[in-house]
Amino acid sequence: MINLVWLVPLLPLIGFVIIGLFGKQLSKGLVGFIGCGSVLGAFIIAAGIFFQLTGQAEKSITVELFPWISAGKLSVPFSFLVDPLSSLFLLIVTGVGFLIHVYSVGYMHDDEGFARFFAYLNLFIFFMLLLVLGSNYLIMFVGWEGVGLCSYLLIGFWFKNTAYNNAAKKAFVMNRIGDLGFLLGIILIFVTFGSIGYHDVFMMAKNFSSGNPVLTSITLLLFVGAIGKSAQIPLFTWLPDAMAGPTPVSALIHAATMVTAGIYMIARSNILFTLSPITMEVVAIVGVCTALFAATIGLAQNDIKKVLAYSTVSQLGYMFLALGVGAYTGAVFHVMTHAFFKALLFLGAGSVIHAMSGEQDIRKMGGLKKYIPVTHLTFLIGTLAIVGFPGFSGFFSKDEILANAFEHNKLLWFLGVLGAAMTTFYMFRLYFLTFKGSFRGTSDQEHHLHESPKSMTVPLMILAVLSIVGGFIGIPEVLGGKHFLEEFLKPVFEDSTLRLIHHLPEQTELILMGVAITVMAAAIYYAYKTYIVNQTLPAAEEEELTPLHQLVYKKYWIDELYDNAITQPLNFISHGLHKVVDNQLIDGIVNGVGTVVNWTSSKIRLLQTGNIGFYVFVMVISIVIILFTRMM
Amino acid sequence: MRGGWRGNKMSAIQTIPINWYLLLSTVLFTIGVLGVLFRRNAIIIFMSIELMLNAVNLLLVAFSSYLSDSKGQVFVFFIMAVAAAEVAVGLAILMMVYRNTKSSDINMLNKLKW
Amino acid sequence: MITILLIFFPLLAALLLLLIKGEQVKNIALGAAIIEFVISIFAVMQFQHTADVQFQMNCNWINSLGISFHVGMDGISLLLVLLTTFLVPIIIFSSFKNNYKNPALFYSLILAMQMALIGVFVSLDGFLFYVFWELALIPIYFICLLWGGENRAKITFKFFVYTLSGSLLMLLGLIYLYQNTTAVDAEHLHTFNIDALYKAGRGLDAAHQGYVFIALFMAFAIKMPIFPFHTWQPDTYTTAPTPGTMMLSGIMLKMGTYGLIRWLLPVVPLGVEQWGHLAILLSVIGIIYASCIAIAQHDFKRLIAYSSIAHVGLISAGILALNVQGLQGAMVQMISHGVNVVGLFFIVDIIQQRTSKRDLESLGGIRNVNPQFAVLFLIILLGSVALPLTNGFIGEFLLLNGLYQYSAWFAAFAGLSVILGAVYMLRAYQKIMLGHTNDVTSSFAPLSGNEKTILVILCAAIIVFGIYPKPLLDISEPAAAKLAELIKLK
CATH class of the missing domain: 1.20.5 (Single alpha-helices involved in coiled-coils or other helix-helix interfaces)
Incomplete structure (x- = not known):
């Protein structure tokens, strides 16, 4: 199976070429079939690779395709690396990608750019797979910029709208700022190690002493790239604007996969980062600041997708916090669970918007529970998962991050919990305002309310199941579970974990969990009190706001x-x-x-x-x- | 037997010392130059030029003889031939100028400027 | 032999064209250019992948002055010859619909220019190089003067005088080197042979090498152009007829970068050591400067002109970084830039033909009426902003890599072009293609077969060499490696 790995990105590429060239002539059914089928094929192969890899002792296999760039001693082959980390990301990308493709068949059905949409989506999957599969930094960079291009194309998918085009351009340019840092980082890696292949670089890096200034420069430059792609402070403003794209795009690119590329990159280069404590501090601080900052903005937003967008920024901040405190497994774990529940939430939001005939303002929703029950139920599951309700996937991954943060620095933990409380509040605010209470839209809209077609609800249900069970692969040992994920990813993070030893007393861990649950419950209660009992509504556009509220509502005037x-x-x-x-x-x-x-x-x-x-x-x-x- | 570096027979020219030739030629040349400079009549200027040419010719012949080298005399023939051609062309131009301006004053010919 | 054929075949075709009247002229010109391309492909196939100069031809020309007709190609020359022979048919083909008056003369001038350009790239004699260098200027001067746009007399005159004064400095430098060559035998005290000139230059002391560097660099800097010698360029590119602009930016500009590689770096290594830093500084300033100005442009053609200054600045900085990565990057980028910039100017031409506008503000929404055009435009644009898997990326990565080894800060600043390039190119794309159609663009005609063919060829070149640049890299690698060695041996 592993020697077939080149097929994984190739299938979506073929899909892209066919749809791209002949999209006009093909029927919508066929376009949808090719689009979904190519990704499904990739998923099946990826699953095969995953199981083969778990079954064998050799955990890191390089598959070389052809020589790409060479000049002097620089030689970059076009080759893929299959190891636990990349195979896990393969599964996430193709799996979630496939579900979103299926969903899009229903969601985009009436759009005149149907074929174009699938062509772009397939191209995106291709580049994303290159990103995670590459066996050297330059292939990762190819995918990195490629997904940026697809993001640009898809944000500006409705290209007649100037605001959307501006959002697309903004996303591309901001990403490019990060990309420049990444590119310089790659070049510095080449200058330092004489190679940019992961294998060579990490082998040689082990001989460097901790805190080596060159490594610090490299990791800081790489982190600049991650900041751009994963929308961290100060380059986060493109992500909320990116919601201009069709909702499946927001789910796939701007929640589940592309924006987590920065986490993948740091997790991949974990040994370099572990050896640069200064960078680690920077990563953790930027992460926690972003998590808090975005969460506060999320508190006051009224656009259903904007709330989710800020929540994504905030969750990405958590992942960087995890990376910064050395919890690489925790970060990857959260990437995975986040991919499930955030894709679910976005797709659910898409279903809501679909039902509301394009309305995105939660002030004009309410009481949708009885009109769109499937969407409601799955959305609720997603909400519970993201706030970390015990038993749901988000609980385990977030708990792991917070426990590690506590061990590293109590203040980081406190800020993390504070962010989690805000997350809980705004997510339930969103849920209550959308689904509970009475309908506040026009009667026209009310007339039109309907549940989405099967092609949309089935992916929702699958993602909902994943959002529940996804956490079970990483149950902490204090709860009597077994951390399968940590076991699986061990070969990748081995060298780093040797240097960062984690052990928290069991009791402390349980107390931390308890605190998190209590805070969450309090936040839910507060949201319930505000929006259900008191029936408070967010201020309308023309109303005067208190200065603080205004500040948050206007996103701190960062733009x-x-x-x-x-x-x-x-x-x-x-x-x-x-x-x-x-x-x-x-x-x-x-x-x-x-x-x-x-x-x-x-x-x-x-x-x-x-x-x-x-x-x-x-x-x-x-x-x-x-x-x-x-x-x- | 005096003169004639290579022991040639002394020619008639060499009966006069070379300095006199030099003097005469310089005087003739200066007259020519002054004539060109200060006269306005084109014909006279023309004749002054001839005078200068012939001053040079004289000198060439003199040196040629003193050095027993015939190249100088050959040169004189060339100069005379060219001068003759020059006179032919020059006088023709003068004729045309005269027909146009009814004068042979060269100060009338100042159109070729700026 | 094949080199001689490459030089004189276009000349022959150019002369032949002058004898023919009527519509056939275009097709014959195209045919000749394609035959020339085939000849060059033949040369590529015969080429041995070594650092040696191949296909050499050396015969006496002005014997008493030590000037000979000495031509030949190594990998570096061959790549540029290939670029020339590849682009000229495309340029000729792209101008078919323009119906220039007096086509025989027009195409004959283009072919004559091709001859001179190839001559520049294959000359191995300083005097011959200079002759071809100046010869290339004459056809383009007439092309701009006779078929150019508004205000052409003044602008073309400035272009001519500017580049000519640069060339004079180069002539001065070459003659100085010539005077310092050692005697071959009693009758030939000096020679213009390239190796002798290398030796002469290297024999000079540091100060004099510096003077030679300045003289030659000025000529190349004006041709490329490098900040602050660039002011002739935007006007000329904008005013020249589009095929002329393509010749100027696609090929002629490479004369300057090629000159740097062949006639400057190996000649005066100590001079490079002294002044190279300043030269790179100017190049890097030029990159940012031109990118910034491109952001403020409204005329699309002028925008591309400024973006070209930025690109060529990076090429020259990479060359002057004096390492294999920089040199190889420069080679690839020269090819890529040639292809991409010709594509962009062709797009300008298509738009201008249909709407008679180049002003970004008055266009918009073309994507609605012509999605095919939008896709092809986007691919060329992505090549120009150096997206991975397009040809532009290979060159840009290698160049930045080479420059980084010279100085990290220079690389960081030069890298800003990555961001600024995206800003101005996407802005232009948005203003031209996206949004709603208006009166000007709503009747935008579909692409004709010819136009589609050209754009598809260019896009294919952009993608193929982005994914598999090895053939290009392999051709010039040995020569570039040898050159880098040669420069290091002060």
Whole structure:
């Protein structure tokens, strides 16, 4: 199976080529079939690879396809690495990807760009698979930029809308800022180690001492890349805007897979990061700040997708917190559970929007429980999972992160719990406002309310099941479980875990769990009290808000800040350089040379009087002068 | 037997010392130059130029004889031939100028400027 | 022999064209260019992958001055010859619909220019190089002057004088080197042979190598152009007829970068050591400077012109970093830039033909009426912003890698072009293709067969060499490695 790994990305690529070239001629059914089928095929192979890998002792297999770039001692093959980490991500990407493809068949059914949509989705899956499969940093970078491109194309999928196009452009450019850091990081890796293959780099890195400044620079540069792709402070503002894309895109790209690429990258380079304690601190701090910051914004948003978007940013912050405290397994675990429940939530939101005929404002929803029961139930499961309700998948992964954070630094733990409380509150706020109470939309909308087709609800149900059971592969030992995931990923993180020893007293761990559950319960109760008992509604657009509320509602004016601090000065500089420096100064000098020559000539030509006598006179005098000077 | 570095027979030219030739030729040349500079009549300027040419010719012949090298005399023939051609062309131009301007004053010919 | 054929076949075709009248001219020109391409493919197939100069031809020309007609190709030359022979048919083909007046002269000039460009890339004699270098200027001067747009007389004149003054400095440098060559035998005191010039340059002391460096670098910098010698370029690119712009940006610009590689770095290594830092600094400033200005452009053609300055700045910085990665990156990027920029200018031409507008603000929504065009445009654009799996990425990665080994900060600043490039290119794409159609664009005609063929060929080149650049890299690798060694041996 493992030697067939090249088929995994190839199948979606073939799907993309077929749909891309002949999409217009094919029927929608066929397009959907090819789109989903190619990903399903990839999933089946990925599953085969996964099981083969669990069954065999050799845990890291490189499959080389063809030589790609070489120059001097730099030699980059196009090759894939199959190991526990990549096989796990393969499963997540193809599995969740397949479900979202199926969902999209229903969701996008009436869109004129149906074929185009599937072409882009397949292309995205292809690049995402390259990202996780590459056996060196450059292949990862190929996937990295490729998914950025697909993200750009899909955010701007409805390309007639200028706001959407701007959002797409913003996402691409912000990603590129990160990409530059990543690229420089790769180059520094090459300069330091003379290779960019994972295997060589990690082997050599082990010989470096902890805190080596070169490693710190490398990891900081890589982290810049992760910041861009995984929407952390300060490059997070593109992600909420990216909700302009169709909802399945938000689920697939901007929740489940692409945005977790940064976590994958750090987990992949875990040994480099473990050896750079400074970077680890930075990662943890950026992570926890983002988690808190985004959660506060999420408290006041009224767009169903925006709430989920900020929640994604916040959850990504948790993953970085986990990475920063050295809990690589915890981070990957949370990536996985998050992929399930956040995809579920987004798809559920899509189903709600579908039912509401495109309405996204939760102030105009309410009481949807009885109209769309399947969506309601699955959405509730997703909500419980994300807030970490005991027994649901989010509980186990979040608990692991918080326990590790506690061990590393109590303050990080406290902030993490605070963020979790806010998460719980805004998620239940969202749930209550959407599904409970009475309907607040127009009667037209009410008339039209309906449950989504099977192709949409079945993926929801599967994801709901996964959101419940997904956590069982990582039950902490204090609860008498066995951490399968940790066992499975051990070969990848082995070298790092040797350096970062974790052991928390069992009692402490149980207490931490208890605190988290209590806080969560309190937050749920508070949300219940506010939105069910008191029937409070979020303020309408025209209402005056308290300054603090306003601050959060307007997302701390970060977008405006960037606009004023970066975009406008850049435009100003551009115009200035063009109009003043280029046209006036530099070209002025060039033209000035010409003008000087012209002017001098116009003066000198006056010597040409036309009087022959004068010419002869000058000639004779000159000859005399020359003769005299020669004689001297 | 004096003169004639290579022991040639002394020619008639060499009966006069070379310095006199130099003097005469310089005087002739200066007259020519001054004539060109200060006269305005084109014909006279023309003749002054001839005078300068012939001053050079004279010198060439003199040196040729003193050095017993015939190249100088050959040169003189060339100069005379060219001068003749020059006169032919020059006088033709002058004729045309005269027809156009009814004058042979060269200060009228100052159109070739700026 | 094949080198001679490559040089003189286009000249012959150019002369032949002048004798023919009528519509056939275009097809004959295209045919000749394609035959030339086939010849060059033949050369590639015969090429041995070593660092040696192959297909050499050396015959006396002006014997008394030590000038000979000495031509030949190593991997570096061959790649650029290949670029030339590949692009010229495309350029000719792309101009078919434009119906220029007096086509015989037009195409004959293009072919004549091809001859001169190939001559530049294969010359192994300093004097011959200079002759071809200047010869290339004459056809493009007439192309711009006779078929150019608004204000062409003034702009073309500036272009001509500017580049000519650069060339004069180069001539000065070459003659100085020539004077320092050692006697071959009693009759030939000096020679313009390339190896002799290398030896002469290397024999100079550091200060004099510095002077030679400045003289030659100025010529190449003006041709490329490098900041701050670039001000002729946007005007000329904008005013020239599109095939002329393609010749200028796609191929002629590479004369400058090729000059750096062949006629500067190995000649005066100490001069490079002294002034290379400044030269890279100018290149890097140029990258950011031109990218910033591109953001402020409204005329799409001018925007591409500025983006070209940014790209070529990176190429020159990579070359001057003096390592194999930089040199190889420069080679690949020269090819990629040629392909991409020709594609972009062709797109400008298509848009201008249909809407008679190049102004970003007045366009928009073309994607609605012509999705096919939008896809092809996007692919070329992605190549230009160096997305992985397009040809632009290979070059950019290697160049940045090479530059990083020279200085991390320079690489970081040069890397800003990655971001700024995305900003201005996506902005242009959005303004032209996305959004709603307007009066100008709503009747945007579908692509004709010819146009589709050209765009598909270019897009295929962009993707194929992005995924599998090995054939290109292999051709120039030995020569680049040898050159890097040669430079290090001060």
